[in-house]
Amino acid sequence: KQEVTQIPAALSVPEGENLVLNCSFTDSAIYNLQWFRQDPGKGLTSLLLIQSSQREQTSGRLNASLDKSSGRSTLYIAASQPGDSATYLCAAPNTDKLIFGTGTRLQVFP
Amino acid sequence: AAGVIQSPRHLIKEKRETATLKCYPIPRHDTVYWYQQGPGQDPQFLISFYEKMQSDKGSIPDRFSAQQFSDYHSELNMSSLELGDSALYFCASSLGQLGRGGGTEAFFGQGTRLTVV
Numbered sequence: 694k695q696e697v698t699q700i701p702a703a704l705s706v707p708e709g710e711n712l713v714l715n716c717s718f719t720d721s722a723i724y725n726l727q728w729f730r731q732d733p734g735k736g737l738t739s740l741l742l743i744q745s746s747q748r749e750q751t752s753g754r755l756n757a758s759l760d761k762s763s764g765r766s767t768l769y770i771a772a773s774q775p776g777d778s779a780t781y782l783c784a785a786p787n788t789d790k791l792i793f794g795t796g797t798r799l800q801v802f803p
Numbered sequence: 804a805a806g807v808i809q810s811p812r813h814l815i816k817e818k819r820e821t822a823t824l825k826c827y828p829i830p831r832h833d834t835v836y837w838y839q840q841g842p843g844q845d846p847q848f849l850i851s852f853y854e855k856m857q858s859d860k861g862s863i864p865d866r867f868s869a870q871q872f873s874d875y876h877s878e879l880n881m882s883s884l885e886l887g888d889s890a891l892y893f894c895a896s897s898l899g900q901l902g903r904g905g906g907t908e909a910f911f912g913q914g915t916r917l918t919v920v
Contacts, residue, residue: 789858
């Protein structure tokens with residue numbers, strides 16, 4: 694059974710810092726892993742999909758890495774901005790569903 | 804670009820009433836997923852459909868049922884509503900099935916906020 698955990702649970706940083714969010718999964722037999730952003734009370738926005746054959750995937754200031762052998766993925770946010778404040782969730786596929794981590798709640802203050 | 808459309812966006816029901824949530828997937832997407840998210844919790848998988856057939860089932864109460872129609876839209880029917888059913892309900896869609904290989908990416912709708920009073 695796939696289990697996904699994320700650390701830290703919450704993070705508060707000043708604007709401009711580079712951040713690393715961590716995601717761990719127990720079943721390494723995954724085809725890909727997705728990172729999402731969720732604003733309070735809003736929907737889930739897909740940020741990055743990283744395939745099992747890739748080691749990294751980049752979109753703007755975001756970079757995700759995937760290490761299947763160790764069951765880990767990281768989301769790197771460069772030069773953080775107040776607009777980045779949100780909850781970030783990673784999700785791993787398991788049969789025909791996504792299993793979500795508990796999320797990292799990020800606050801970037803000016 | 805077209806996204807996943809959910810309706811209604813907000814719904815208020817009384818205990819023991821029935822609710823129907825609708826989901827319209829991205830055009831050409833053949834797989835639909837339903838999730839429930841309580842306050843401060845991560846999304847919990849309820850059920851999924853691929854090509855109009857149920858493909859996976861999670862912690863969906865027996866009071867809930869769902870189906871995917873010929874035009875690929877899906878409906879989640881919730882009966883005998885309880886206070887604990889109050890949550891955000893998300894629908895997601897993908898082209899192909901997650902966990903079956905390939906570059907399948909799931910896209911989520913904005914959700915339906917159900918409040919049971």
